[in-house]
Amino acid sequence: YFKAAIFDLDGVIADTARFHFLAWQSIADDEGFSLPAVVDDRVKGVDRMASLNIVLEYAGRTYSDAEKEALAAQKNERYVKLIAGLTPADLLPGAQLLLDRLRVDGIGIGLASASRNALPVLKALGIFEHFNTIADANYISHPKPHPEIFLTAADGLGVSPADCLGFEDAEAGITAIKAAGMTAVGVGSAELLREADDIVSDLTAFDYDRYFRTLI
Ligand code: BG6
Numbered sequence: 740y741f742k743a744a745i746f747d748l749d750g751v752i753a754d755t756a757r758f759h760f761l762a763w764q765s766i767a768d769d770e771g772f773s774l775p776a777v778v779d780d781r782v783k784g785v786d787r788m789a790s791l792n793i794v795l796e797y798a799g800r801t802y803s804d805a806e807k808e809a810l811a812a813q814k815n816e817r818y819v820k821l822i823a824g825l826t827p828a829d830l831l832p833g834a835q836l837l838l839d840r841l842r843v844d845g846i847g848i849g850l851a852s853a854s855r856n857a858l859p860v861l862k863a864l865g866i867f868e869h870f871n872t873i874a875d876a877n878y879i880s881h882p883k884p885h886p887e888i889f890l891t892a893a894d895g896l897g898v899s900p901a902d903c904l905g906f907e908d909a910e911a912g913i914t915a916i917k918a919a920g921m922t923a924v925g926v927g928s929a930e931l932l933r934e935a936d937d938i939v940s941d942l943t944a945f946d947y948d949r950y951f952r953t954l955i
């Protein structure tokens with residue numbers, strides 16, 4: 740059995756991946772180019788600047804560093820507006836029940852999110868108190884697919900990586916979990932998350948008893 744669960748946030752617990760994509764689309768609109776749907780998957784798990792660089796591949800011109808800084812800031816302003824109305828209804832299916840069960844069973848719960856907006860999102864969703872440790876982009880130097888963020892969360896929980904189960908909806912995230920020496924549950928498309936040890940379409944399909952010991 741596993742001793743801890745470490746979660747990605749956007750697209751695993753929170754229905755916010757679509758807001759990241761919407762914000763990028765509005766930036767592309769203003770700049771006069773359009774984004775193919777595949778960008779939605781390409782920016783999953785990828786930090787803000789690296790996501791912008793992916794978006795600008797479709798722009799048809801190069802941007803200076805100063806322009807990029809401005810666009811990244813604008814995207815964030817729009818994203819922050821989009822998440823301003825988040826409530827517990829924006830939790831993805833199965834997330835609340837899973838977090839509740841883990842807490843009751845005394846399993847460590849960690850967050851490993853590439854988003855600098857992770858804290859306000861957790862608070863708006865009403866699940867901040869469920870987390871024993873939070874690793875987000877503000878505290879790490881190597882973004883996913885580097886394992887640092889998952890290792891930081893395991894460290895915060897005082898659990899060895901081999902005893903941690905990681906949850907991710909992004910290819911880069913699954914790679915990070917595996918590189919950390921953890922077991923990976925992919926949430927979403929089996930095609931995209933091939934490297935995962937187990938795949939569920941959403942958290943309602945997660946087989947809890949296979950991974951965690953139930954105490955009550
Ligand atoms: C990740 C998202 O969780 O956070 C990415 O999957 C996003 O799409 C990244 O780019 C960074 O988010 P933020 O809020 O710091 O711009």
Ligand code: MG
Nearest residue numbers: 747749750908
């Ligand atoms: Mg994600």
